[in-house]
Amino acid sequence: MSKKFKPYLWFSLHDMTPNITADKRVVYCHNPMMFYNMTKEERKKSFKLFLFSKFYKYIYKINIKKNNYVIVQQDWIREKFKKAFKIKNVIVAHPEVNLGNLKINKNIKIEKNSFLYPSFPRVFKNFEVICEATKILENKGIKNFKVYLTIDGSENLYSKEIAKKYNQLGCVKFIGLQPRVNLIKNMVVHL
Structure with missing residues (x-):
């Protein structure tokens, strides 16, 4: 060619x-x-x-x-x-994220104290670190935040273990693999 x-x-x-x-x-x-x-x-x-x-x-x-x-x-x-x-x-060449092309309702606001970790579940991606940090904060009574993880336990053995071990955490939301536009929409709520 x-x-x-x-x-x-x-x-x-x-x-x-x-x-x-x-x-x-x-x-x-x-x-x-x-x-x-x-x-x-x-x-x-x-x-x-x-x-x-x-x-x-x-x-x-x-x-x-x-x-x-x-x-x-x-x-x-x-x-x-x-x-x-x-x-x-x-x-x-650091990745650059351009959100300008996304069609998001202007009446929707970003949820306060929310964090998104968009990653495929592989053992080197440190999902445990995020979940353990959340666990520490929750145990100290700090619960005014949400952490969205793009796994739900169905992707592979590793994600299954993470979801099972940390599903009791109220501040962690397992949203599964998502298309890019859904990642943004999952981070917003109506005020």
Whole structure:
């Protein structure tokens, strides 16, 4: 395809550097899993993810030096990429969220003291940290907030354990995986 269209820029958006022809080549590497050291307990809960973490560095490594730029989301990942692959052309591009295109009723206000954690349930996503912090606050009588988690226990074994362990917390709401527009709408209430 690249030989047919002869692109100036080939921007690979999903971690891998294809073997193509272009004047400029860029790859966006969004998954830091290869740098995560899973515990034995985490390996039991998510063996596929463990295998994924061990082999992902080999996927990244394929053709990575052929890129003019490698783009990552955080500075610590940039430093790890530079060291792991012996490259210097790593750029940090922080994600930008544009809510301007969402059609939200202007009479709806953001719920006070509400927090949203939009993430797929994987063992390295720290859902326990959020739930334990909520538990500590609730035990101290602080209950004037809501934490919305985009899991409900049906996604995988890990989410099932989290939902079961923390479903008694009144300030945690398990809303399940959501489309982007629903994430915003779940964070608002009529005043």
